[in-house]
Amino acid sequence: MNSQIFHPFVLPFVLGMAFVLTYCVVGLLRVIGQLPKDDRKKFWRSLVTPKTAWANVRDLVGDCLFHVKIWKRNPVLGYMHTAIAFGWFMIIVIGHVMLFTLKPLEGIELQGVERTLPNFYYPIFFKYFAEETLIFAILMDFFLLMIISGILIAVVKKIHSKIVGVKRIMHFGFADNLIRFALWTIFPFRLIAEKTNIMAFWWLYSIDLMVFMFMLPFTRYMHIPTEALFILLRHAGLKPREPRKGYALAQIYSCPSCGLCIDACPMSVNDKNSGNTSAYFMKRLRNGDREEAQRIAETCMQCGKCVAVCPVSIESCDIKMSQREAVPYTINSDHSYLGNVEPETKGNAKVLYFAGCMTQLTPKIMRAMKQIMEAAGEKYAFLDKDGGVCCGRPMLLSGKTAEAQAMMAKNTELIKQSGAKRLVLSCPICYKVFKEEYQLEGIEILHHTQYIDELIKRGKLKVDKNDVNYVYHDPCELGRAFGVYDEPREVIENIGHLRKAKSEKELSTCCGGSLGSFILTQQERDEITTNSVNDLIFNNPDEIVTACPLCLKTFARKSPVAVKDIAEVVANQLK
Amino acid sequence: MKENILIIGGGAAGMEAATQLHKMGLNPIIVEKSEALGGHIAQWDRLFPAFHPAKDVVEKMLDQVKGIDVRLNTEVVDIHRDNNSFHAILSNNETIDAKAVILATGFDIFKAERKQEYGYGIYNNVMTSVELEKYFRTGKDERINHPKKIGFVHCVGARDVKVCNTYCSKVCCTTALKQACEIKEVFPDAEVYTFYMDLRMFGPGYEDLYLKTQKDFDVKCVRGRVCEVSEDMDGKLVIKAEDTLFGKPLKMTLDLLVLMCSMEKNKSIDAIQQKLGVGNNSDGFMQNKDMYLGMNDTAQDGVFVAGACTAPKSLPDTIGEARSVATQVYNYLKR
Numbered sequence: 001m002n003s004q005i006f007h008p009f010v011l012p013f014v015l016g017m018a019f020v021l022t023y024c025v026v027g028l029l030r031v032i033g034q035l036p037k038d039d040r041k042k043f044w045r046s047l048v049t050p051k052t053a054w055a056n057v058r059d060l061v062g063d064c065l066f067h068v069k070i071w072k073r074n075p076v077l078g079y080m081h082t083a084i085a086f087g088w089f090m091i092i093v094i095g096h097v098m099l100f101t102l103k104p105l106e107g108i109e110l111q112g113v114e115r116t117l118p119n120f121y122y123p124i125f126f127k128y129f130a131e132e133t134l135i136f137a138i139l140m141d142f143f144l145l146m147i148i149s150g151i152l153i154a155v156v157k158k159i160h161s162k163i164v165g166v167k168r169i170m171h172f173g174f175a176d177n178l179i180r181f182a183l184w185t186i187f188p189f190r191l192i193a194e195k196t197n198i199m200a201f202w203w204l205y206s207i208d209l210m211v212f213m214f215m216l217p218f219t220r221y222m223h224i225p226t227e228a229l230f231i232l233l234r235h236a237g238l239k240p241r242e243p244r245k246g247y248a249l250a251q252i253y254s255c256p257s258c259g260l261c262i263d264a265c266p267m268s269v270n271d272k273n274s275g276n277t278s279a280y281f282m283k284r285l286r287n288g289d290r291e292e293a294q295r296i297a298e299t300c301m302q303c304g305k306c307v308a309v310c311p312v313s314i315e316s317c318d319i320k321m322s323q324r325e326a327v328p329y330t331i332n333s334d335h336s337y338l339g340n341v342e343p344e345t346k347g348n349a350k351v352l353y354f355a356g357c358m359t360q361l362t363p364k365i366m367r368a369m370k371q372i373m374e375a376a377g378e379k380y381a382f383l384d385k386d387g388g389v390c391c392g393r394p395m396l397l398s399g400k401t402a403e404a405q406a407m408m409a410k411n412t413e414l415i416k417q418s419g420a421k422r423l424v425l426s427c428p429i430c431y432k433v434f435k436e437e438y439q440l441e442g443i444e445i446l447h448h449t450q451y452i453d454e455l456i457k458r459g460k461l462k463v464d465k466n467d468v469n470y471v472y473h474d475p476c477e478l479g480r481a482f483g484v485y486d487e488p489r490e491v492i493e494n495i496g497h498l499r500k501a502k503s504e505k506e507l508s509t510c511c512g513g514s515l516g517s518f519i520l521t522q523q524e525r526d527e528i529t530t531n532s533v534n535d536l537i538f539n540n541p542d543e544i545v546t547a548c549p550l551c552l553k554t555f556a557r558k559s560p561v562a563v564k565d566i567a568e569v570v571a572n573q574l575k
Numbered sequence: 576m577k578e579n580i581l582i583i584g585g586g587a588a589g590m591e592a593a594t595q596l597h598k599m600g601l602n603p604i605i606v607e608k609s610e611a612l613g614g615h616i617a618q619w620d621r622l623f624p625a626f627h628p629a630k631d632v633v634e635k636m637l638d639q640v641k642g643i644d645v646r647l648n649t650e651v652v653d654i655h656r657d658n659n660s661f662h663a664i665l666s667n668n669e670t671i672d673a674k675a676v677i678l679a680t681g682f683d684i685f686k687a688e689r690k691q692e693y694g695y696g697i698y699n700n701v702m703t704s705v706e707l708e709k710y711f712r713t714g715k716d717e718r719i720n721h722p723k724k725i726g727f728v729h730c731v732g733a734r735d736v737k738v739c740n741t742y743c744s745k746v747c748c749t750t751a752l753k754q755a756c757e758i759k760e761v762f763p764d765a766e767v768y769t770f771y772m773d774l775r776m777f778g779p780g781y782e783d784l785y786l787k788t789q790k791d792f793d794v795k796c797v798r799g800r801v802c803e804v805s806e807d808m809d810g811k812l813v814i815k816a817e818d819t820l821f822g823k824p825l826k827m828t829l830d831l832l833v834l835m836c837s838m839e840k841n842k843s844i845d846a847i848q849q850k851l852g853v854g855n856n857s858d859g860f861m862q863n864k865d866m867y868l869g870m871n872d873t874a875q876d877g878v879f880v881a882g883a884c885t886a887p888k889s890l891p892d893t894i895g896e897a898r899s900v901a902t903q904v905y906n907y908l909k910r
Contacts, residue, residue, distance in 0.1 A: 360803050361692040385805075386813075522736045556689065557739055 007128065009199070010121040012206045016213030017120070023217045024225050027253070031229065034246035039238050046236035059231045065089065069311040073260060076153065076164045083150025084183075085224075087143045094143070095123025098136050124209070127194045128202060144194075147187045154184065168274050170259040170283075172220075179215040182208045220257035220283075227312055230254040234313065243293070243323040244285055251314050255282035261306035261316070266510040267299070269531040270524055278306040278316035285319070295519070297323040301528075302397065302516030303476040308506040324399030333403055338410045341389055349381035351451075352420035354411075354434075356384070356391055356427040358549035365426050365549055368571035369448060375574050376460040383414060383423075391430040394515055396437070404437075412438055424451045426567065428478035428548045429515060435482065447478055448567055449547045453487035456494055462575035468496040470569070471541035473532075473555070474508035475548035488547050488566055495573040502538035509535050511546075513554030529558045537561060545569055577602050580904055581663055581673035583651055583844065586614020587636065587890060588882025588897045589679035594639040595901030601908070604644040604671055606651055606663075608843070612637060614681055616890060620711035623746075623753040624780040632890070651847050659877065675877045675904050676851065678861060679897070682838035682883040685732030685740070693728060693834055694804040700812055701804065701832045703731075704747065707754055711761075722830035725758055726814060727751045727769040728801045733837030733887075734772060742858040744837035745887040748775045751835045752784055755794040758833075767794045768827070770801050770816050778889065797825075804832060838887040851878050861885050871900040879904055 035043065046052040062068040065086060071078030099122050122129055132140065153164065161169045172180070186208045193201035216222055230250045240248035259279050267273040276299045284293040297320040304317050351373065359365050373380045389411050392404035415423060422444045425431045431447045434440070446454075455461035470492050478484045485505045492498045503509060512528030520528075533555060536544050544563045546552050555563040580596050582589045585607030593603040611617065613636075619629035646665060653664040654676070663671045687695035687703050695701045702718050704727075710716040729751055733744035748771065755767050774796065776782045788794045799817040807813050812829045840859045848861065853873045856862045861884045864872035871879050881900035882893040 360805070363694055363697050363803075363805060364691060367697065387815075522739070522741075526739065553691070553737070556691075557737075 005118050005129070007125075007202075009203045009206045010125055012203075012210035013124055013213075014120055016210035020213040020216055020225075027217070027226075028229060031233075031246055031250050034249065035238070036241060036246070039236075039241075039247065042238065043233060043236040047232065052235045055235045056232055059235070060228060063231065063312070064228055067311065069313070070258075070260075073309060073311060074165050077157075077166070077258075077260075080150045080153040080157070080164070083146045084154070087147035087150065088187075090143045091140055091147075092123060094136060094139055095126050098126055098130075098132060099123055101133070101136075125202065125206070128197070144187060144191055148191065151184050151187065166259070166263060168259065168262045168268060168271075170257050170262065170279055172257070175215060176219050176257070179212055179219045179221055182211040182215070183221070186212065220255070222253045223256040223312065226250055226253040227256075230312070230314075234315075240315065240319050240322045243297075243319055243326055244288075248285075248319050248322060251316075251319060252282055252286045254312050255279065255286070255314050256312060257283055258311065260309050260311060264305045264309040264507070266301065266303060266305065266512065266528045266532065267520070267524070269527045273299075273520075273524065276300070278310075278314070278320075281316060281320065282314065285323075293323055294327060296320070299517055299519040301476075301510050301512075301514035301520070303510035303514060304480040305476075305507065305510065308480055321397075321399065324397075325401065327399065335403065335406045338389060338406060341387075341410060341414070349379050349418060349420045351378050351380040351422045351424055352383050352415060352418050353380055353424050353426075354383040354388070354391075354415075354430060356425065356430040356549075358429065358553075359426040360384070362549040362552055362565070365552070365565045365567050368565065368567035369424075369426060371571040371574065372452060372455070372461065372567060375462075376455045378455075378460075380424075381418060381420065383411075383418065389414070391427075391433050392437070393429050393433040396433060397516055398518070404433075408433070408438060412440065415440060415443065422446060422451075424448055426549060426565075428475045428481075429550065432477045432481050447482075447484060447547065449478065449484060449488040449491060452567065452570055453491050456491060461570075463495050463570060463573045464575055465494065466496050466573060468543055469499050469541045470496050470543050470545045471499045471501050471536050471539065472504070472566075473501065473511070473536055473544060473546040473551055474505055475546060475551050476508070476510055476514070478547055479508055480506055488545075491566060491570060492545060495569060499539040499541045502535040511548075511551040511554040513550045515550070525554075526558065529554050533559045543569070578675075578908055579604055579671060579673040580675050580677060581606065581651075581661060581671055582677045582679055583847070584614070584679035584681055584882075584884075585609075585612040585645065585647075586679065586681045586882065587616050587893045588681065588884075588900075589614075589677070590636045590640050591894050591897030592677055592679060592881055592900050592904075593643050594636070595898055596904060597640075597643050599901065599905050601905070602644065604646070604673070605640070606646045606649050606665060606671075608648070608650045610648050612640065612645065612647070615684075618705065618709065618712075620708050621753070621757070622890060623749040624778070624784040626753065626757075650843075654847055654850050656851075656875075656877075661877065674908055675879060677879045677881055677900055677904065678844065678848065678851075678853065678873075678884055679881045679900075680841045680844040680884045682887065683841045683843075685738075685744075685836040685839050687731060687834045687836055689738055690731055690735075690834070692803045693731065693801065693832070694806070694812070695834055698804065698806045698812060699810060700830060701834065704750060704754060704833055704835045707758070707833050711754075711757055719831060722762060722765055724766045724827070724829045725755075725762075725768070725831045725833065726801070726812075726827070726829045727755055727767070727833045727835060729769065729771040729835050730800070731834040731836050732839065740837060740839065740858070742887065743775060745775070745777075746889050747835040747837060748773075749778070749781050749784065749889075751833075752788045752794070752796075754833065756784075756788055756792045759792045759794060767792070768829075769794060769796050770799060771796060772798070772800060778891070799825075838883060841884065844884075851875055853878055853880070856885070858886065871896065871903045877907065879907075 067081045070081050157164045189201050189205040193205050233247050233250050238247045257279050261278045262274050265277040276296050281296040300320050302317050306316050355366050389407050392407040395404035424446050426448050434445050472488055509532040511532055512525040545566050547566045552565050580601055580603045582593055582603050582605045585605045589605050593605050596603040613633050616629055617633050622629050650666045651663050652666050661673045661676050700718050732738050732740055751769050759767050776785050797818055799819045801814050801816040803815050805813045812832050814827050817824050852875045854862045861880050863870050863880050863885050879900050881896045
C-alpha cells in the first residue's frame with residue numbers, strides 16, 4: 001500500500017477526463033442550440049411528461065447499461081458489449097463507493113485541496129493509493145475479468161467475425177483502430193498494475209485512458225456519452241430536419257459503427273455495396289464527407305431494415321431523406337395538368353379505390369380488387385381509373401417536397417369531393433404517403449390486405465380454402481413502416497396454407513425494386529432480388545404472395561415459382 | 576471419312592448445317608425434340624422484306640435433308656466426352672457416338688404475360704406477333720373480328736431492362752412492318768399504328784419496306800413506347816403511350832393490340848449445354864468463342880454453335896451461320 005495522495009501518473013488520466021467532459025458539455029449545448037425552437041420546446045416538455053420520462057429511464061437502463069437490444073439480436077455480441085461496457089461502469093461505480101468507505105489515511109491530516117483532490121482519480125487508481133476490503137477486492141477483480149473476457153470476444157470478432165455470427169464487420173481508419181487498441185489494452189494494463197504494482201504499468205494504464213479520452217470525440221466511441229442524449233431526444237418525438245445538425249447530429253454521434261446493419265442491408269449481397277450501408281453513411285456524415293454521404297443517401301433503397309436491426313435505434317432512413325432534401329432541385333417540373341384533372345367518381349360510393357401508378361401497370365391486381373369489391377357487395381368507385389394523379393411519394397423520396405405537395409393537394413381535393421369515408425390502396429408506396437403526409441380527417445385509409453381481411457372477418461367475403469402452400473413477402477412500406485404483418489397472413493390462412501420465409505416480418509428483405517434508390521444498377525438490383533427470392537422459397541412454397549405491385553413485378557423476373565398479389569389469390573378463391 | 580456429327584435442333588440452322596455436312600461426305604444426325612423439322616420458321620406465313628411464303632423455303636430445306644438421319648420427338652438426355660468423341664444418350668434410349676456436336680437449338684419466344692402492363696392474358700384483344708402470323712396462315716383467330724383500329728407494340732421483352740433483356744431482338748422491327756402491311760391487306764379500312772423506339776431496318780430491302788408501309792399501306796409509325804393498357808366499358812383497349820417526336824403523351828382506343836415478342840435463349844437445352852461446358856453471354860444466349868472469326872466455335876473443342884442460340888438472328892443470318900459451321904466442323908475433323 002502506498003500511503004500518499006498523489007502520484008504524477010494520474011495526470012494523463014485527469015487531463016483526458018477534463019478534456020472529454022468539456023467536449024461533452026459543449027457538444028450538448030451545441031445540439032440543443034441547433035434544435036428548431038418548437039423541437040426544443042417539445043424536448044423540455046418530454047423530460048417532465050411522466051410517460052416519456054418513464055420511457056427515458058427504461059431505455060437509459062435497458063439500452064445504455066444492459067444493452068438489451070444487442071442481446072436480442074445476437075447474444076454473443078450482447079455479452080461482449082455488456083461485459084466491456086457494464087463491467088467498466090461497475091468498476092467505476094465500485095471505485096466511487098470505495099471512496100466513501102475509505103477511512104482517513106493514517107497519520108495524514110487532509111485539508112482543503114488535499115481533501116478533495118483524490119476524488120478525481122482515487123476510484124480509477126484505487127489499489128495504488130489505498131487498500132480495499134476483501135469483498136470489494138473480489139467484486140473489482142470479478143468485473144475486471146468480465147471486461148477482459150469481453151475484450152477476448154472482441155479480438156476473436158476482429159480476427160474471424162463468423163465465429164460470433166457476423167459475416168461482415170466495419171473497416172476502420174487509423175484513428176478508430178488506435179482508440180480500439182487503447183481500449184483493449186486499458187484493462188489488461190490495470191490488472192497487471194494492480195497485481196504487480198510495477199510503476200510502468202500504472203503509467204501505461206493512465207496513458208491508455210488519456211489516449212482513449214482524447215480520441216473519443218473523434219471516433220465511434222463518442223456513442224458512449226451521446227446515446228443517452230439521443231434516447232431523450234428520440235422519446236421527445238423529434239424528426240431530423242437537417243442531415244448534420246441538432247437531432248441528426250446526436251444520432252450521428254450515437255452510431256457505434258457496430259456494423260450490425262451491414263449484414264442486414266439487402267445491398268450487402270454484393271460485397272462491393274456493403275460500403276453503402278447505414279453504418280458507413282453515418283461515419284461519412286460524422287467525418288463531414290458530404291459528397292459520399294449524398295451518394296450513399298441516393299443509393300439507399302429506404303427499406304428500413306437497418307433501422308429495424310439497429311441496437312441504438314438510429315433513424316438512418318430519415319437522416320438520408322434529410323440529406324437528399326439538402327440538395328437543391330434544378331429541374332422545373334410542369335404540373336399545370338393538375339388543373340385539368342376531373343373527378344371520375346359518382347357521389348354515392350362508400351369505398352374509394354386508388355390503384356396508383358404501379359397498380360395501373362399490374363392490371364391483374366385491379367381486376368382482382370374489382371371482383372372482390374363486387375363479391376362483397378361494396379359500394380365502391382375508382383379514383384384513378386383513367387389516369388389520375390400520382391400519390392406524390394416518388395417526389396418525396398427524391399427530396400422534392402414542394403412538387404409532391406402540388407399532387408397531394410389535388411388528390412386530397414378529389415378524395416374529399418367523392419364523399420367516400422374509406423380509401424383503399426393496393427400499393428404500399430402510396431399507402432405510406434397517404435397515411436403519413438395527407439390530411440384526410442374522417443377518412444379511413446386502408447391497404448387492401450387490411451380491407452380484404454376485414455371483409456372476410458365480417459363475413460362479407462366468402463372464400464374457399466385450397467391446398468396451395470403460400471409464402472408471404474412483407475413489403476417494406478407495409479410491414480416495417482406500419483407493422484401490417486398479421487392481416488395478410490390471416491387472409492392467406494383462409495385460402496390456403498402459409499409457409500414461413502427464411503426471414504420475415506421486420507427482417508423481411510427488400511425485393512430490390514424499391515423506388516428509393518436512384519443509383520443502384522439493374523444488375524445490382526437483380527442480385528438483391530435473387531437473394532430475396534431464395535429467402536422466400538426456403539420452405540418450398542408453391543407460390544409467393546405479396547401485397548405490393550412493385551414487389552410483384554420485381555419478383556416475377558427472378559422467381560422460379562409463381563408470384564401473385566394477395567388480391568389475385570383471394571379473387572381466385574371467391575365462393 | 577464417314578464420321579457422325581450430332582446436331583441438336585432441327586430448325587433452319589440444324590437442317591442447313593446437316594445438308595452441307597452431308598454434301599461433304601460426313602454423317603450428320605439431327606435430334607429434334609418436336610414432332611417435325613422446320614422450327615419456328617415452319618410456323619411462319621410469309622417472310623420479310625418481300626412477303627415471300629415461308630413454306631417455299633421450308634419445303635426446299637426439307638427436301639435437302641432427305642436421306643439424312645433424323646430423330647424426331649427425341650431429346651438428348653445426357654452427353655459426355657471421351658477424348659475426341661462424344662457419347663450422347665437420347666430420350667429413346669439410343670446412344671450416339673459423334674466426333675463433333677453442333678448446338679442449333681435456336682430461341683424461345685418471350686412470354687408476353689411477363690409484361691403485365693400490356694394486358695396479354697388479361698384483356699381479350701391483346702395477341703402476340705406469333706399468334707398473328709398463325710392467323711395469317713390459318714385465317715382463324717377469335718380475337719380478330721373486323722378490327723377498326725390496330726396497334727403494334729415493338730420491343731416487347733427486348734431492350735427492356737425491366738425484364739432483364741437489354742439486347743435488341745433484331746427481327747421484330749421488320750416483322751412488325753410486314754405484319755402491319757398484311758393486316759392492312761386483310762382489313763383495308765382499318766387504321767394501323769406501330770409504336771417503336773427505333774426502327775432498325777438493317778438489311779437489303781428493309782428500308783424500302785418501311786417506306787412502302789407508310790406510303791402504300793398508310794400505316795402510322797409512332798416513335799414512343801406504350802406504357803400501359805387498360806380496357807374500357809365496351810371491352811376496347813385503351814392504351815397510353817408517348818409520341819417522343821411531338822414530346823406529348825397520347826391515349827388511344829384500339830380494337831386489337833399486337834405485341835412484337837422478342838427472342839430469348841432456348842432454356843430447354845441448359846442442362847446439356849452445361850455438360851458440354853458451354854457458357855452464356857451477358858444476354859443469356861450461348862457464348863461463342865468470338866464474334867468475328869470464331870462465331871461458330873465455343874470454349875470447347877468439337878462443340879459448335881449455329882443460328883439463334885447465340886443471339887437473335889434473321890433467317891438469312893441463320894442460314895449463313897449454318898453453312899459456315901459446316902465448314903468449321905469439316906476443318907476440325909480434318910486437322
